[in-house]
Amino acid sequence: MRTVYLDNNATTMVDPIVVETMLPYFKEKYGNPSSIYEMAHITHDAISEAREKVANFFGANSSKEIIFTSCGSESANMAIRGTLDLCGTKKHIITTKVEHPCVLNTYKELEKKGYKTDYIGVDDNGELNLDELKNLVSKDTALVSIMAANNETGAIYPYEKTAEIVKEINPDTKVFVDAVQAAGKIKLDVKNTKVDLMGISGHKFHAPKGIGALYIKSGTMISPIITGGHQERALRAGTENVPYIVGMGCAAELAQNNLDYEGNEVKRLRNMLEEGILSNIKNARLNSRTKLRVPNTTNIGFEYIEGELILLHLDELGICASSGSACTSGSLEPSHVLRAMKTPFTSLHGSIRFSLSRFTKEEDIKYVTDTMPALIKKLAKISPFQKELSNIL
Numbered sequence: 001m002r003t004v005y006l007d008n009n010a011t012t013m014v015d016p017i018v019v020e021t022m023l024p025y026f027k028e029k030y031g032n033p034s035s036i037y038e039m040a041h042i043t044h045d046a047i048s049e050a051r052e053k054v055a056n057f058f059g060a061n062s063s064k065e066i067i068f069t070s071c072g073s074e075s076a077n078m079a080i081r082g083t084l085d086l087c088g089t090k091k092h093i094i095t096t097k098v099e100h101p102c103v104l105n106t107y108k109e110l111e112k113k114g115y116k117t118d119y120i121g122v123d124d125n126g127e128l129n130l131d132e133l134k135n136l137v138s139k140d141t142a143l144v145s146i147m148a149a150n151n152e153t154g155a156i157y158p159y160e161k162t163a164e165i166v167k168e169i170n171p172d173t174k175v176f177v178d179a180v181q182a183a184g185k186i187k188l189d190v191k192n193t194k195v196d197l198m199g200i201s202g203h204k205f206h207a208p209k210g211i212g213a214l215y216i217k218s219g220t221m222i223s224p225i226i227t228g229g230h231q232e233r234a235l236r237a238g239t240e241n242v243p244y245i246v247g248m249g250c251a252a253e254l255a256q257n258n259l260d261y262e263g264n265e266v267k268r269l270r271n272m273l274e275e276g277i278l279s280n281i282k283n284a285r286l287n288s289r290t291k292l293r294v295p296n297t298t299n300i301g302f303e304y305i306e307g308e309l310i311l312l313h314l315d316e317l318g319i320c321a322s323s324g325s326a327c328t329s330g331s332l333e334p335s336h337v338l339r340a341m342k343t344p345f346t347s348l349h350g351s352i353r354f355s356l357s358r359f360t361k362e363e364d365i366k367y368v369t370d371t372m373p374a375l376i377k378k379l380a381k382i383s384p385f386q387k388e389l390s391n392i393l
């Protein structure tokens, strides 16, 4: 059976070029970068080269601003907890209602430790309410966390503007941006912003799972959450994961070179998928109609049909998609992002995220748009909402 992989916001295939680049660092180039002999110099230099590439990918001023981590969640934890450790008596922190659980659940933990948290809302398009933010930032605000792009809808958030608003009200408030779903899809240019910290994750742009990075603006202080050796400027102890760091450097360079392709071809295919579904399936509606969306993502609600049921049937056709972020799929709770957008209950439980990559082919999209109308009709026939679905039966 053919497989059509449209779940690239959950994770991506490792680019074969990335695999090839990593292999020598498992086999002959395995020296500990902290040792003093030649074999160690090789891995030490490989890390420096990867750090340069990742710094360019962020649009950072210097590779000294980059710390390698194990994933996007670790980058977020390091940024948030590491910042707050040094913020003394300031106990107010702000984020949005639509963040990934790696931020939301960290904030929940911090609430238990006495932090006062505020969550900014979004409108029905998934766009942020920046006026709400303006009213919340005060002299007690230690940190504002905001994502660059939403994992479920692809909506792009104006993090540059957010950082400006925050700094204008309180220049000491730190701003962390979770750019996990923006990296490789839209250009990052962090040096021209007032952002202090930005996190990314390799497996979302064709590097392996298990490697991430955190940008820390020069002069910004955080305390380490993993203590031990002096690695990563003593901010993240532990012998460096050389093959994965090299892989991430390579993937970052490839992703940067492919940004135009993402913005043109991947977007064309995404639009083709969207139009193919919306024009041929009467109960389909687009969640988040904002123009500011990453090029690879669409989130479509199928009214009165259960999303998990659609996913199971898509799976039988070899189509991989998701009903929310990878961490929440598997639960029947409707997505917190769609709830925050006040998505009507009729499609809240029946929303599917399709996310493409530069490896997606036009015939993949055609296969989905050809097979889905019949599938939805079949599911409509067994839905308890026969009256509501009578127009598509």
Ligand code: PLP
Pocket (backbone or CB within 6 Å): 009, 010, 070, 071, 072, 073, 074, 100, 102, 147, 149, 150, 151, 178, 180, 181, 201, 202, 203, 212, 325, 326
């Ligand atoms: N932030 C966002 C927006 C994400 O979509 C994800 C993963 O889906 C993460 C953070 C967590 O990344 P990781 O799986 O590398 O920990």
